[in-house]
Amino acid sequence: MIKCEKRKLAKEKERFFKQNGGQILYQQILSRKVDTVIIFTVEDLKTATNNFDKSRELGIGGHGAVYKGILRDNKVVAVKRSKISNVTQAEEFVQEIIILSQINHRNIVRLLGCCLEVEVPILVYEFIPNGTLFHFIHGKQQPVSLEARLRIAQESAEALAYMHLSISHPIVHGDVKSLNILLDENYMAKVTDFGASRLLPKDEAQLMTIVQGTLGYLDPEYLQERKLTEKSDVYSFGVVLLELITRKTAIYSEGTDEQGKSLASSIIQAMKENKVEGMLDTSIMCVGMEELLQEVVVLSSQCLSIKREERPSMSQVADKLKAIRSTWSKLLLLKHNETELLIQDSGEDAACGSLSPSMYWTAGMMGMDIETPVANNRSTYSMG
Template structure:
């Protein structure tokens, strides 16, 4: 008998297998009977430090936690018990409509698991309610846990509830970590009664490891067509197994009534932030006090925990707490007979020898039985695995694709086995990961022919017609453009098909612009080139092979750079490989916040003009150096597109441009790029240009710029040993602009060329012209 993946059973119809099945049942009964353990002394094992309370209300408080002085390991484990309510030290700050609403110096404790190193608490809930255009209330939440606590990445999910909800979660300073999820529903009827967080009224996403300080907030939509039936949105981290979504939460006040005080949240904790090897070197602070305790390094890397050694129970943090956990009396007798043998020749000896011999025979028989059962199970598992592969291959259209390849002589698609890809990626080893996103994980793979490829293992897939999926694969594999990443093939014998792409070595445009730590800034020429190449790629997708392909996820993370830093667009067609009832939702969840077409919120449909809007945001990233959602100081995240349009309306666009390119380009050049970006970001799709028009415009801008650079080069040929006055003025202008920003003076870069009217007093260590020492002390004043 074989256990299938869905929990049902397949009978193996052979006489031998049925005999082994009977033996398996009998052996399982015997083994289960003998592995039941109890506390041999029958005593309750003390969990709190002697003389200290072990409960607060109904919550048990085991050491290293404790109530009162001297009852806990250190202040991090102090539990305050007031009115039978246990509270852990932490800081919860709520912000209502940008004003501090209050602080709570603790989080309610619901339970503690010493063995697992977990604490169950009542987590906070953020909310956003938009009743009218002028009546919106926002309650954002900042939770500061601090070491030794962190939110469990395996037990919790970040969850958003509402019908027009984009809930953000970020690190305390908003730069360390940022993620979000979105949920939508056009009307009350669109919530079908499902209790799954599938994107209709409820969304969920994972959280990173070792998160202990985080901030909840929401996207404030100017247009809110659902407020009449779903005015409120909620965001929170919740224990996944204890939370069940009720559709009424999205369209009524039921959620607030049931969970207004908070939701269950599981925290990981450690007793020390070092490894076991490091902790044992300092016995005075080493927390595993009992002689029968062992030290365990936590898988999260936060530090270490203590557990009892095998065969013992108790509290490993208390000296002398452990007790032997005994086997049943029958097993103790078996154990004694097997190990006690008196070397005397008498009847008692003979009896003991016969008993020993009998027990040894039983053990040998049991071992043989276990080996036979293991062999049978392995055979069943192997057979079941082969059936699953065949089922998935057929389900994903493998046979149809194979026939298409044979009949049409298509040589652009390769079909890989899962063994091929496991071998290529070292069994999908973590060290081979080169990208993790909303769709899934990308691995670097090396095929048998030594070709390097990118292997994309997706999380979810659209339940589409098989022929439609096969046609999609064929179309995508036939794409052949120098600025588009090629799809080489796929593996169809797994539940979610694995796609294989050409490998692009130099990372993403996002990394080049925003994570270029210590490297020289990207030149204006390279920015214009990358913009033009990316636009040409999208133009090709929109017009290629008589089949429009909407990218659906245009962003700087999906523009890769090859060995020559040529742009190559990837993840095209992504929206067609997502669940049909959550296509638009998941477009947001996978990380496109800040790139999202506002018209999509009304039409619920991705079009070529949606790609144009997202490309407009990428263009802004190139000329401003800012991310699509960016932060200034400790303020909330700002939407780059919205900030740009507001600056354009107020004639302040120049203040947003990247200072490293301001003085290199001309006013006319920036004016043209800004005008193109603003057209791409038009609220109505019909007012946006096509990608062909965008690509042509960028080509013309770049051509004009190249001609100007050539003329400038010819003019400066007669000055081989000194820089031109234009370059010098440019450097000084940029330096003065940066200096004024450091002093808090908001001066538009376009005015910085009047540097002769500005006097800056610096100490002797600074040089205005180069501003090489950015950390120079600015002692004096600035006069305009």
């Protein structure tokens, strides 16, 4: 009886392995087209996650769950186990793994391997310890410095630009949001969750597909026409940029009884009425920085253009954010020098002198006395 069950289980694993393109992937590995992907057995991953124990859950959602795993060599990984659904065609799935395995960018979570002997393939990624950008912005009382926000924005933009331009087949992420940007031990941004991602065919700028994504971040043209393009990611990133400077969620309400508002629509309306300042996070509002914040608002509004051809590319967005950060650093240095002169002229000791509110935020943005959050083991990863 036990032998019969073992044979049945072995046959089922073999069937899933073939169904999920295991043989094709294995051939690619032998031909050295892929040399960075590890093929795990289901037993490997059960052991790593303590049989997918609930205490190991990093995040759970509509698409499945992500678990913290510890491999035999003590390497910590993130194990993404999707719910049963229509499995991607074997060739397409393998091609996606091949492309993802070739991505080598410091701001993109690295795919380490996969398990193909289950009905829906399990993916294994590098483990990122400090949770999501969403929780970093919205889940803490201590304000985050503008410098940190601009750096995270630039890093995320550079990752998306790399996906769009720097590999053999452009990849459209398809679900850019603050929950899909993780923060490593140094709070460096890492774009993750490629469940809705699509490889664009060569020489084609768009792909017809079933609409996927998240309410509040979805490109209106994609929603209407079902044409996924690189500019769909640009729109979604524009919403993330607004989250960073307003500390409002993509769909937000300002009162307990108020119906949810679209952050994208609200900022566009505020720009028309010249009321943008009222929407910005007060903790990053300081004297002399208004024009710089206005540049960030304008950039986000360009990303949110209704017509995709009017939106900048992700590489243009990344370049603009780099320029804004450079200007910001120079302004900070100038303001810091002015503050020191004021302290010297007044005869106050720097440790004893009181700071005005605007000077306090300047000090905070320069990295002084800004407390960094500690993420716990749970609710740090998103699954759709």
